[in-house]
Amino acid sequence: MTSDPVVLLRVANQRAYVWDVDDAAILRSKHHICGILTGTLPHLSQQNVFLGVPLVLMPEEVVLLVEQGFAALVDDPEAHEAPSEDQLQQWDHQRKEFIKLHLAQTESKLSQEASSRSLSEEALRKRKEREERKALKAQIPSTDIQTPDFQAFADPSPASKTSTPIASASEVNPLTTLYPVILPAASDSFEWYNANRIYSTISSAKSAGIWSYPSTLFERARCGVFKGLWDQGYFMGGGIKFGGEYLVYPGDPLRYHSHFTATVIDSPTSALRPMEIVAHGRLGTATKKAHLLCGWDDEKQDVSYLSIEWSGFG
Structure with missing residues (x-):
């Protein structure tokens, strides 16, 4: 468990989103979860290089965060409700006290x-x-x-x-002198959720019908492999461009290149053709990476790893 507050993941159409930049920073710096930024920045809506919130998480990232107690799932379409009169008065009182504090400091x-x-x-x-x-x-x-x-x-x-x-x-006349007063505000300063629409476990979210991952053996294998690599301190990203399920980074992807491309095998007895091994080895070498074959044992809840690297003999 962690001392950081639980991050609320907004779920809509079986996808989990993070809309608060502070939450995204906590996930990245504290929990090695990067996600993918998909929103456009203000006044830069025509570019697609530097993006902003929302942060979209992979299903494996969501399962890991919830199971570790770092996050909870929110049924976003149904969770929003109008605040009561007491909540409005409490919020207004907090806002005024906040302004008084910053005015006194100024x-x-x-x-x-x-x-x-x-x-x-x-x-x-x-x-x-x-x-x-x-x-x-x-x-x-x-x-x-x-x-x-x-x-x-x-x-x-x-x-x-x-x-x-x-x-x-x-x-100096204080009545005619202008002084800037900066009042920082959190992005969730005026936001209430129906507590009955917040789910702290994957099973409860599945029962509510807002989440279904993992539901197959291969999806359980992906979650198991993801957690196994995460436990070793790695950062993971999507690896579809490099012929695998994940790209495995030794540190933050903003600072490091990935060392491995990971492929998930859902059973220790699954067949693997020789040409697949050759293809993974050649592709990994061409992209300056080693290829990990990650075998998941659903009975033992354990992961085995096999690294393939093109030797260049002959």
């Missing part, structure tokens, strides 16, 4: 800035006065034999000053 920060600004303005004023005195002394003719009134130059009257006075921090 006022404290502004007062500190005003204090430091007043000190810097005082130093600037003194420096300007010294520069003015030096400039006035430099205007005295060197051939003038009369004794000048240095006191007049040293202490000029306010009317003789031509510089524009600098407004102090106390002279």
